[in-house]
Amino acid sequence: MxxxxxxxxxxxxxxxxxxxxxxxxxxxxxxxxxxxxxxxxxxxxxxxxxxxxxxxxxxxxxxxxxxxxxxxxxxxxxxxxFELRVDDNHHHLICTGCGAVQDVDCAVGAAPCLHPSEDHGFQISSAEVTYWGLCGTCAAPAAA
Known part of the structure; x- marks a missing residue:
């Protein structure tokens, strides 16, 4: 892309x-x-x-x-x-098979889009989430 x-x-x-x-x-x-x-x-x-x-x-x-x-x-x-997409609080999908990385929009609403159960006094501005799994190409042989 x-x-x-x-x-x-x-x-x-x-x-x-x-x-x-x-x-x-x-x-x-x-x-x-x-x-x-x-x-x-x-x-x-x-x-x-x-x-x-x-x-x-x-x-x-x-x-x-x-x-x-x-x-x-x-x-x-x-x-x-490194990526040029900096204007939002998006997350990433990473394939554990081939290492492919894809952007995925924020999980819920606007930044920080996720809120911890306890903020310990922090003023949270963003949340970073990485989803790990197999991409469609890597998962296909495993499903066969």
């Missing part, structure tokens, strides 16, 4: 970040591959930007997370994944 990426230069400028070919390439790679690892993003940008380094991709992703342009998700037992 490809995400429609508004003008990357405008996104960077509005976030107060320097506009570079490397940063534009990283944003474009995330638009083409939502839920990509930093290594996957690097593999995508390296052919077009031979001077790009793995570290520059990690730095750009970190800057984007800090600026609110990108969301970092950290599924247990997997590398960090």
């Amino acid at each position: 490809t995400t429609v990426l508004p003008d990357p230069s405008a996104l960077l400028r509005d976030a107060g970040l320097r506009i570079t070919d490397s940063r534009i390439a990283v944003l474009s790679a995330l638009a083409a591959s939502p839920h990509a690892s930093a290594d996957a993003v690097f593999a995508e940008v390296a052919p077009a930007l031979p001077k790009a380094s793995r570290q520059s991709v990690y730095n750009a992703l970190g800057d984007f997370v800090d600026a609110g342009l990108v969301r970092r998700i950290e599924p247990a037992g997997q590398p960090m994944l």
